[in-house]
Amino acid sequence: MADCIFCKIAAGEIPSQKVYEDESVVAFKDLSPKAPVHVLIIPKKHIQSVAHFQAEDKDLAAHIFVDVVPKLADELKISSGGFRVVMNTGKNGGQTVHHLHVHLLGGRKMTWPPG
Ligand code: AMP
Ligand code: ZN
Numbered sequence: 001m002a003d004c005i006f007c008k009i010a011a012g013e014i015p016s017q018k019v020y021e022d023e024s025v026v027a028f029k030d031l032s033p034k035a036p037v038h039v040l041i042i043p044k045k046h047i048q049s050v051a052h053f054q055a056e057d058k059d060l061a062a063h064i065f066v067d068v069v070p071k072l073a074d075e076l077k078i079s080s081g082g083f084r085v086v087m088n089t090g091k092n093g094g095q096t097v098h099h100l101h102v103h104l105l106g107g108r109k110m111t112w113p114p115g
Contacts, residue, residue, distance in 0.1 A: 019076070024045070025064060026041075027039050035106060036107030037078050038103065040102065041064055041068055042099060042101045043060055045060070046099055064102060069104060073104065076104075084104075084105045087103070
């Protein structure tokens, strides 16, 4: 999608520190990390948010959560200590980039509830 920063990152038009890429997904380090490990996992396809998933996206959603999240958590060595997966969605959810992204955070103890 034109003027979408994460579409540009997925296409390699804007530099990022990629930690993983396959045919449908890219993961890269968050520019403003909120934990010692903070990566964003995005679909290459522009989907606005988790509220905009369509039936045709089921395989993609499963791929992100069944394959990519646990694999990256292992590789980034946050599996055993525990980690947090966050999808800020829409205005009240605090979403600032309107291309679906999964925050994978770890390496420190988190608190609850979120601010
Ligand atoms: P959210 O507030 O959930 O929409 O998260 C957007 C995230 O994208 C924030 O954590 C930002 O730090 C991050 N971000 C914005 N631009 C970039 C970029 N060019 N490269 C890496 N991370 C970015
Ligand atoms: Zn996009």
